[in-house]
Each structure stands twice: as structure tokens, then as C-alpha cells.
Amino acid sequence: MKPRLDDEDPDRLYTITGGRSRVGGGSLDLVTLIVSESEPTAGMQSEHARILRTCRRPTAVVELSADLGLPVSVVRILLCDLLDAGVVTARHPRPTHSPDALPSPELLKRVLLGLRKL
Amino acid sequence: MAYGNSDTAARAPLRAGARHGLKIVVVGGFGVGKTTMVRSVSEIRPLSTEETMTTAGVGVDDTTAVRGKTTTTVAFDFGRITLDDEFVLYLFGAPGQERFWFLWDQLFAGTLGAVVLVDTRRLEDSWYAIDRLEHHGTPFVVARNNFGAPRHTLDQLRDALDLPRHVPLVDCDARRRDSSKAVLVALVDHLFALSSAREPTP
Amino acid sequence: MPAHNPSSDPLAGRSAWPAVVAAAIAPAVASGLVWWAALTVPPTARVAVAVSGGLVVAALVAAIAVAGWQRAAAHRHRARADALAAESADLADRLIPGLVRRLRAGSAPDTALAEVDRPTNPDHERVLRTLAEEVGRGERSRAAAMAACGNAAGRMQALATSMLADLREMEDRHGEDVLGDLLKLDHSTAQAGRLADSIAVLTGSRSGRRWTKPIVMESVLRGAIGRISAYQRVRTHSTSTAAIVGYAAEGVMHALAELIDNACGFSPPSEQVHVYVEEVQAGVVVTVEDGGLVMSDLALRRAELIVSGESLDLTGLSGTRLGLAVVGRLARKHGLTISFRPSSRGGTGVVVMIPRTLVTEPRAGGGRRRSAAPPAAPPALPEPTPVAQPEPEALPEEVLLPRRRRGDTLGSMFPPPRRAVEFSGPRTDAGSRFSAFRNAGRPTRDARPEGHPPEQHGPDAHPAEPEPQPEPRPAAEPGETHHRPS
Numbered sequence: 001m002k003p004r005l006d007d008e009d010p011d012r013l014y015t016i017t018g019g020r021s022r023v024g025g026g027s028l029d030l031v032t033l034i035v036s037e038s039e040p041t042a043g044m045q046s047e048h049a050r051i052l053r054t055c056r057r058p059t060a061v062v063e064l065s066a067d068l069g070l071p072v073s074v075v076r077i078l079l080c081d082l083l084d085a086g087v088v089t090a091r092h093p094r095p096t097h098s099p100d101a102l103p104s105p106e107l108l109k110r111v112l113l114g115l116r117k118l
Numbered sequence: 119m120a121y122g123n124s125d126t127a128a129r130a131p132l133r134a135g136a137r138h139g140l141k142i143v144v145v146g147g148f149g150v151g152k153t154t155m156v157r158s159v160s161e162i163r164p165l166s167t168e169e170t171m172t173t174a175g176v177g178v179d180d181t182t183a184v185r186g187k188t189t190t191t192v193a194f195d196f197g198r199i200t201l202d203d204e205f206v207l208y209l210f211g212a213p214g215q216e217r218f219w220f221l222w223d224q225l226f227a228g229t230l231g232a233v234v235l236v237d238t239r240r241l242e243d244s245w246y247a248i249d250r251l252e253h254h255g256t257p258f259v260v261a262r263n264n265f266g267a268p269r270h271t272l273d274q275l276r277d278a279l280d281l282p283r284h285v286p287l288v289d290c291d292a293r294r295r296d297s298s299k300a301v302l303v304a305l306v307d308h309l310f311a312l313s314s315a316r317e318p319t320p
Numbered sequence: 321m322p323a324h325n326p327s328s329d330p331l332a333g334r335s336a337w338p339a340v341v342a343a344a345i346a347p348a349v350a351s352g353l354v355w356w357a358a359l360t361v362p363p364t365a366r367v368a369v370a371v372s373g374g375l376v377v378a379a380l381v382a383a384i385a386v387a388g389w390q391r392a393a394a395h396r397h398r399a400r401a402d403a404l405a406a407e408s409a410d411l412a413d414r415l416i417p418g419l420v421r422r423l424r425a426g427s428a429p430d431t432a433l434a435e436v437d438r439p440t441n442p443d444h445e446r447v448l449r450t451l452a453e454e455v456g457r458g459e460r461s462r463a464a465a466m467a468a469c470g471n472a473a474g475r476m477q478a479l480a481t482s483m484l485a486d487l488r489e490m491e492d493r494h495g496e497d498v499l500g501d502l503l504k505l506d507h508s509t510a511q512a513g514r515l516a517d518s519i520a521v522l523t524g525s526r527s528g529r530r531w532t533k534p535i536v537m538e539s540v541l542r543g544a545i546g547r548i549s550a551y552q553r554v555r556t557h558s559t560s561t562a563a564i565v566g567y568a569a570e571g572v573m574h575a576l577a578e579l580i581d582n583a584c585g586f587s588p589p590s591e592q593v594h595v596y597v598e599e600v601q602a603g604v605v606v607t608v609e610d611g612g613l614v615m616s617d618l619a620l621r622r623a624e625l626i627v628s629g630e631s632l633d634l635t636g637l638s639g640t641r642l643g644l645a646v647v648g649r650l651a652r653k654h655g656l657t658i659s660f661r662p663s664s665r666g667g668t669g670v671v672v673m674i675p676r677t678l679v680t681e682p683r684a685g686g687g688r689r690r691s692a693a694p695p696a697a698p699p700a701l702p703e704p705t706p707v708a709q710p711e712p713e714a715l716p717e718e719v720l721l722p723r724r725r726r727g728d729t730l731g732s733m734f735p736p737p738r739r740a741v742e743f744s745g746p747r748t749d750a751g752s753r754f755s756a757f758r759n760a761g762r763p764t765r766d767a768r769p770e771g772h773p774p775e776q777h778g779p780d781a782h783p784a785e786p787e788p789q790p791e792p793r794p795a796a797e798p799g800e801t802h803h804r805p806s
Contacts, residue, residue, distance in 0.1 A: 007270065008488070008545070009535070009539050009543075009544065009638060010531070010535060010539050010540070010543025010569070011490075011538075011543060011546070012484070012503075012506055012507070012542070012543075013488070013491055013499075013503060013506065013544040014503040014506060014507055014508055014546065014551070015543075015545055015546040015551060018543070018552060019503070019552050021496060021500030021503050022496040022499065022500065024528040025689065029139070030139075030141065030208070030210075030224060030225070030230055031130070031139025031140065031141050031206075031208045031228075032139060032229070033136055033137065033138075033139050033206070038773050042559045043558065043559045045538075046536075046538050047479075051126050052181055054544065055134075056131075057131035057132050057133075057134060057411070058131075058132045058133075058134065058136040058137075058206075058769040059131070059132065060206070060208060062165075062196055062208065063165065063198075064212075066165035066196075067165075070500070071491055071492050072224065073495055073499050074491075074493075074499075075259060078200060081219060081280060091136075091137050091139075091150025093137070093139045093140065093141075093228055095153060102257070102309060102312055102313040102316060103230055103309065103313060104313065105310055105314050105710040108230075108306055108309050108310045108313055109250045110205055111140065111205065111207065111230070111306050112303065112306050112307070112310065113200070113201070113202070113607045114199070114200075114202050115199070115207075115302050115303050115306060116209065116303065117308075118159065118199065118295070118299050124727065147640050178553075223495070226496065241721055241722050241724075242722055244724075245724045245728065245729045246729040246730075248724065248728065249729045250728050250730065252726065252727070253727070253730060255548060270721060274721060275721065276722065277721075277723075278721035278722065278723050278726070279724050280723065280724050312699045
């Protein structure tokens with residue numbers, strides 16, 4: 001592992017999460033879509049502000065992780081803050097089926113249709 | 119190299135009505151063309167949740183540098199396909215090696231299915247992925263990414279992989295959008311068949 | 321060189337004059353009297369008078385001469401004593417301080433001796449030489465100790481930096497289960513790094529890492545807070561979008577870390593410490609307010625003196641309280657102004673003024689953190705051309721593919737698939753059974769057909785797996801040992 005000094009910032013992850021490493025409650029899937037419900041305010045933590053700006057249009061958790069350059073688990077913590085504050089909403093993936101269950105044929109038809117249009 | 123100088127402008131935002139995120143995982147060994155496949159069908163430049171590996175060669179991820187590779191920091195990269203006003207499909211390119219098992223749980227939870235991308239010159243790289251998928255009962259198709267003319271028939275490949283008949287095995291050129299698209303369609307067709315077969319007996 | 325030669329002392333000459341005059345006049349007067357007495361006495365006594373008178377005069381002359389000589393000698397001795405006293409004073413007041421100053425500044429004893437005036441007194445010269453050697457030796461050992469500490473601190477800094485980078489990478493790669501532990505290590509490493517930084521600063525060696533880009537105030541504050549133990553007690557209040565230039569950012573962060581740590585240390589654990597950032601004409605003002613004890617005026621002045629960086633003396637240093645001395649050094653280096661005052665929160669407030677010369681705009685785009693995209697991929701996909709891949713050797717027309725054995729790679733991690741392997745055994749076709757037969761007894765689990773180039777098993781293929789070991793299995797499962805991973 002080579003340190004990539006040029007790319008680094010002095011912020012350690014625990015200073016971004018305030019020392020939290022996990023969040024209680026239902027976890028957000030990688031493809032849960034996040035939508036902002038309000039605009040950032042002055043003095044807001046920059047990551048929160050940036051999420052609010054990015055999520056003016058729906059954005060998946062994994063996309064936020066890539067945008068912010070932060071691990072998905074840290075992004076989940078930040079998103080929980082925003083969800084608790086009521087400034088974002090989450091659109092969870094609908095087919096929360098168990099590993100064994102299969103998506104419905106109706107859903108798959110839509111997927112096929114979409115793919116064929118590519 | 120810096121991404122994110124304009125975080126939202128770098129890729130087209132989703133439609134405002136986008137509501138349902140779906141997942142398909144493309145899995146395979148290093149250099150087999152996962153990123154290439156994701157890129158060829160994605161509407162956004164593939165993003166990485168971690169540092170991207172050094173790319174040797176253009177378009178095909180590091181086929182020439184496979185053996186000398188020491189960087190293993192890549193987690194997974196992903197692309198996106200807007201299916202319609204409400205449905206968005208995310209494609210994840212995930213390293214298939216055992217040492218990346220920690221990624222699998224969050225990648226495979228709720229996934230529609232998986233594409234196992236294989237390179238016949240390094241067929242063993244796909245074994246772990248296939249074993250895991252079989253173990254978890256995740257539906258998948260196998261796609262042979264052809265680097266040059268294939269040397270084996272698909273039947274020989276199926277035989278070598280010990281793939282059951284019902285698992286689709288297709289050829290592809292991961293660099294071509296239509297070819298990668300056909301692989302995804304094959305997977306969804308496969309899922310559709312499985313789902314339809316199961317539907318009457320819930 | 322001032323005159324210390326007694327012979328040239330004008331006073332000594334002047335004081336000798338009356339004696340000379342007296343010595344000249346007295347015999348003259350005496351011989352006159354003798355002459356007059358010899359003439360006035362009867363002729364019979366004239367010879368006796370003249371003789372005795374002559375003797376008296378001679379005695380007088382001798383006495384006067386002796387007295388005069390003694391007086392001159394006394395004068396000479398006093399002058400010599402005065403000169404010696406002056407020489408000693410000069411040695412103490414001028415030569416020795418000058419010599420020590422040169423030695424403290426790093427001059428070698430011989431160089432320092434050559435640079436100060438040479439005492440005429442050889443004893444003084446010896447004193448000076450002995451002193452020069454002793455102080456020089458002390459200085460050398462102090463410098464060696466400082467250099468050793470600085471060097472060790474530098475290595476500790478480098479270690480901490482690379483550990484922090486490694487930890488950051490692990491934090492990316494691992495999920496929530498491990499993240500908490502990694503963050504704890506990260507925090508400890510950051511504190512260890514700060515201690516190394518402090519030692520480096522105090523020993524005058526190079527400060528920690530250099531940032532190659534401006535660091536925004538939010539990150540400067542978090543960089544500072546992340547290095548102290550009680551970081552969760554600190555609340556920041558900043559709307560500033562300013563950044564600190566890269567070369568000064570580390571120093572500013574370090575100084576703030578020490579001051580914030582101080583504030584946490586001097587206030588009850590239940591109290592929060594608040595950090596405010598304000599952009600002013602002259603630069604950026606950072607205020608650290610705690611709700612602890614109010615420092616006395618004397619203590620405030622003392623603290624201010626230490627952080628002013630005026631005194632670089634380390635003699636008052638104790639191992640546990642390096643903070644303010646470090647802040648002083650950093651303040652001096654970067655031109656920070658630091659003042660203490662009672663806080664409106666009841667405790668102490670520290671005001672840090674970061675001069676405008678260190679304040680800049682964040683780098684355009686404010687691209688935070690690492691690149692998240694592959695290096696500038698060509699916008700259009702490359703023309704699908706066959707990749708020229710030189711094969712390791714001439715291969716037969718049809719290369720035999722290595723055979724997968726279902727569930728094999730899962731090994732002991734997933735016991736159920738092991739059974740699946742056994743169940744799937746009968747389903748495998750003749751070919752695979754054949755190859756299994758051919759490979760039976762081999763210590764490889766790959767069941768690789770003969771003739772398959774072994775190079776195809778790259779080192780990356782199964783890196784996490786131990787070397788396959790032939791493992792004795794119960795006789796109930798014959799024929800399976802050859803591909804069972806250990």
C-alpha cells in the first residue's frame with residue numbers, strides 16, 4: 001500500500017463522523033436513491049452540504065460514496081444525520097427480496113425493455 | 119485524474135422521478151474486462167469507490183500487466199443505466215478473488231443477478247466467484263470475454279467450468295456496447311425464465 | 321588593546337617626582353649646612369665637623385634614596401595590582417560572555433577562542449581555554465542529543481504518516497464491522513504522530529508532512545482536532561471558506577491542536593470546547609474557548625510569553641507539558657499571533673491570528689480527496705482490435721482448459737458446499753473423473769490436465785489460500801483427497 005500523499009486531506013474519518021463508525025436502524029443499500037428536501041445552510045459540515053447539493057436529483061448511496069471519496073459506511077452515517085434532520089429522503093430499492101427469492105416477471109420485463117432500448 | 123471538481127456536472131443526473139435502484143454484479147478476475155464491460159454499457163463514466171488500479175493498455179483493464187500487478191486497493195467500480203423514468207440499473211464490477219469476499223455481502227444483497235466474466239487463459243480466476251454464486255443461490259450467467267479468436271467451443275468451456283445446462287454461457291466482447299448489452303439481456307432473460315417458472319408455485 | 325603596562329602609567333611617573341625632588345634637595349641643604357658649620361666652628365673642630373657632617377649627609381642621601389626607591393616600588397605594585405584587577409574584570413565581563421556566546425552559537429572552541437581578544441595574562445588564557453573546551457563539549461553533546469531526538473522524531477513522523485495512509489485505505493476496504501476498530505487505531509496513530517511532530521518542532525528539525533495544496537479551514541480544524549484525545553468534546557463554528565497555504569497548513573494545524581488540547585485539559589471533561597473561525601482584514605482569527613478555570617493574570621502573561629516564541633529556552637520544559645513551547649516555536653515560524661484572555665464561557669479564551677499571507681483560496685474546484693474516477697478514460701471506446709497477447713509458448717491446436725471442481729474454492733469456509741462437492745461428484749462427467757484419476761495423489765487441487773502450461777496459474781490466482789496439502793481423510797470418502805484444500 002503506497003501512501004498517496006498528494007491526494008490526501010488532513011481530515012480523519014472519525015472527525016467526519018464525530019467518532020461514529022456505524023449507525024443503528026435500517027441500513028441503506030448501495031443503490032438506495034437519496035433526494036434532498038432542502039438546501040444546505042451556512043456553517044453546515046461540508047459533506048452534508050455537498051450531499052444536499054448533489055441530491056437535488058436522486059443519487060444512489062454508492063454514487064455519493066464515489067463523489068465524496070468516503071467509504072460507504074461513512075456515507076451511511078452522514079446520510080442518517082440528514083435523514084434524522086429530515087432534509088433528505090431515501091427511496092429504497094423495492095425488491096428487497098431475500099437472497100433466494102427472485103424478482104417478479106413484471107419487474108424483469110421492465111428491465112428487459114429498458115436494456116433493449118440501450 | 120481528479121474527479122469531482124464539479125461533482126454533479128461530471129455525470130448526467132438521474133431523472134427526478136427515479137425511484138428504484140437495481141443491481142447487477144459483473145464479477146471476474148483481474149484483467150478479465152469487468153471495468154470494460156461496465157464502461158461499455160454505462161451512461162456515466164464508471165466510478166470507483168476506491169482508487170482505480172493502474173490501467174495498462176487502453177480500454178481493456180490491464181490484460182498485459184496482470185502478473186506484475188501489486189496494487190490491490192481497488193474495491194469495486196460501477197456504472198449506471200437508466201431503464202425508464204423510475205428504474206435505474208447499477209452495474210458493479212467486482213473482483214472475483216477470495217480476498218475480496220468482504221465486498222460481497224453488500225454488493226450481492228438484493229442484486230438481480232450476476233455476470234461471471236471469464237478469460238479462458240485464466241479460467242481458474244472465475245472458480246471462486248462461481249462457487250460463491252452457486253453457494254448463495256444467486257442467479258448468474260457466464261460470459262466469455264474473447265481476447266482474439268476463441269480456442270475452445272462453448273461446450274468445452276461449459277464442461278471445464280462444470281456448469282449446469284440451465285446456466286447460460288455466452289460469448290462477448292466486453293469492449294462493444296451491443297455485445298455487453300446482449301450479456302445483460304441474457305442474464306435478465308435467464309432471471310425471467312427462472313422467475314416465470316417459479317411464479318405459479320409461490 | 322588598552323594600556324596596562326605599568327612603565328607607561330603616567331600616574332606612576334608623576335608620583336615619583338616629589339621623591340626625586342626631595343632626594344635632590346635634602347642632600348644639597350644638608351651639605352650646605354655642613355659646609356656652613358665647618359666654617360663657623362673653631363679650626364680644631366673643623367675636620368671633625370666636616371667629616372661627621374659628610375657622613376650625616378651621606379647617610380641622609382642614602383636614606384632618601386632608599387625611601388624614594390621604595391615609594392616608587394610601591395607605586396609600581398599598586399599599578400600592577402590595578403591592572404590585574406582590570407584584566408580580571410574584563411575577563412569576567414567581556415571575554416568569557418563573548419566566548420560562551422560564540423560556543424552556544426555553535427562555534428568550535430578553537431574558533432571561538434580565536435575570535436575573542438587574547439588575555440595578556442597567561443593564567444587568564446588558560447582559564448579561557450579550559451572554559452571553551454568544557455562549554456564546547458557540553459554544547460556538542462546537547463546538539464548531538466537534539467539531533468538524535470530530531471532524527472528519531474522524523475522517523476516516527478514518517479511512520480505515523482504512512483500508517484495513517486494505510487489505515488485510510490483499510491477504512492475504505494472494510495465494512496462497518498471493522499471500521500470502528502480502524503478508526504480507533506487511526507485516532508491513536510494521529511496522536512502519536514502529533515507527539516512526534518512536537519518533538520521535531522522542539523528539536524528544531526523539520527516539521528511533519530507538507531501539504532501540496534491549500535487546506536480549507538474546515539479541514540484545518542478537523543486536522544487539528546483529530547490529533548487530540550478528547551476530540552469529541554470539541555465543537556467547531558465556522559462558515560469560512562478560506563484555506564491555509566499548503567506549506568503552513570501543517571504548522572497551523574499542529575499549533576491549533578496543542579491549544580485545543582490545552583483547552584480540553586484545563587476544563588472539566590463534561591464541558592465542551594468551542595472553536596470559532598472568523599475572517600478579518602488581517603487574516604483569519606481562530607478562537608478557542610473553554611469553560612474551565614479562569615487563568616490568573618500572571619498565568620495568562622506567562623502563557624503569552626511562552627507562546628510568543630521570544631524565548632527558545634527549553635530549560636523549563638517538562639515531558640508532559642510541551643504544548644505551549646511547541647506553539648511558541650510554530651508561532652514564530654509562521655508569524656502567528658496568539659493571545660490569551662478570559663473567556664465569555666467562563667474559562668480561558670485563546671485567540672490565534674493567522675496572518676493574511678498564509679490565507680488563500682481553496683484550490684479551484686475544491687476537489688476533495690482522492691480521485692474517484694479512472695484516469696481520464698478516452699471518451700470513445702477504443703476500436704475493438706484483437707489484443708496482441710504473446711503466448712508464453714507455442715501451444716497445441718487446442719489447449720486443455722483447467723477444470724473447476726464445484727465448491728472447491730470455498731474450502732473450509734463454507735462447510736455445506738463441501739458436501740455439495742461430494743454430492744456433485746457423481747454428476748461430473750467422464751472427462752473430469754478421468755482428470756481426477758490422473759491427478760490422484762498429486763499434491764495439487766487444481767486437477768489440471770497434463771500439458772497445460774503451469775504459467776497460467778498466475779501468482780494472483782489464489783493468493784489468500786495456503787499451499788494445498790494432501791490431507792488424510794476418512795476412508796469413507798475415497799477418491800476425494802487429491803483436490804481437498806487444507
